[in-house]
Amino acid sequence: MSFAPATRPELLASLSEAVRVGLPSTIADLSRLVRIPSVSWSAFDPEAVERSAAAVAALADGLGVFDSVQVSRAPQGDSEEMGQPAVLATRAARGGKPTIMLYAHHDVQPPGDDADWDSPPFEPTVRGDRLYGRGSADDKAGVMAHIGAIRALVEEVGTDFDLGLVLFIEGEEEFGSRSFSNFLQQHEAELAADVIVVADSDNWDTATPALTVGLRGNVTFRLTVSTLAHASHSGMFGGAAPDAMMAMVTLLSSLYADDGSVAVAGLTGGEAADLPYDDARFRDEAGLLDGVTPVGSGSILSRLWSKPAITITGIDAPSVANASNTLLPSVSVRISVRVAPGQTAAAAYAAIEAHLRALAPFGAHLEISDVDQGNPFSVDTSGWAVAEAKQSMTDAWGTAAVETGIGGSIPFISDLVEKFPAAQILVTGVEDPDTRAHSPNESLHLGVFHRAVLTEAVLLARLNERSA
């Protein structure tokens, strides 16, 4: 475990002042970004994503610290189709100082139904201590945390500093980062860094900063169960002919033990860090109805962060309105598996596929298709960058940072690790438990944002004073 000394009090004081003075204009710039409906999904107008890339590039340019600022795209996977525009700005390190890459994404999730929002999704609105709007947190606040931190660094040391900087603001994170690995390939030399900050995660609460050190991976696929050559009358053949729904629900229930934990041999997990997270907070945050009990075993945080989970996320079967007395010949579901850190997505997929094939009841035929895999990730917390980041958080927030996991996945992180194995990765963020990223009434806590900008300013100033 590396040790990092506390930030010099006079440095912390002057950075705090620079961030405080700059905050209104940083929030104004954030609000301008939120007004651009940069939904990266293919069904939405790509012009808005182009506009938001241009706006971010202009902000990067305005800092006056980069050797080069460009908007660039790469092809999606093996196809000819280009991905959404990303912003890439670089500044070479000098004098043996490290290079730090600052990642965030400027695209957003679709807003959903406007009626579910208390204020329009693309009209940034402050209520209480929160800024509401799609992308106000995820992840335009991540973009502005980087910009605001660099502004504070410039206030402190001017534009002629030695720290190397790479600003990488992706444009299609919410659409699966489809061109991400090609983009890394295309810009490998420009993206190389000693430390990578991914500002797209969560804090423990509005008063406690968190460094995310574990992320579950994800495997999703379509499973079709077929038992009959054609549909037939349930009164004529029900009771002897196995229908596909019966076979499907029997098979799906075999995925779970009586306590609701995953019962698939070969899907592995571990224990999460011991943080105070009680049943009441979990019940409240997850929205459990009265009398409904949590599923699984071990601490709640272990269940959420470091054990596997299986969810059936969709089913193709006749609707209730169209239900007739028929034995269904074939039923499809979509299965989503959260893979615990420590296991590859491929190994998790192999385990669940073997389980399904071994336990298909009544000789039912199985077909598995549309398999999608993303590896889990765990941070090596022994490096100097983790120590520097945690100390920066502690100094900026006045509260010790905690190491957390995330139940969800950020699949591109494993691409980053693969491409830049020597880089130290820091997953930070501007969110808090009430942010509701991806949901109606997404919001940013402005106090958290203030502290997140200061944290990053402190980190940049500290790295500018150390050797790589």
Ligand SMILES: [Zn+2]
């Ligand atoms: Zn995000």
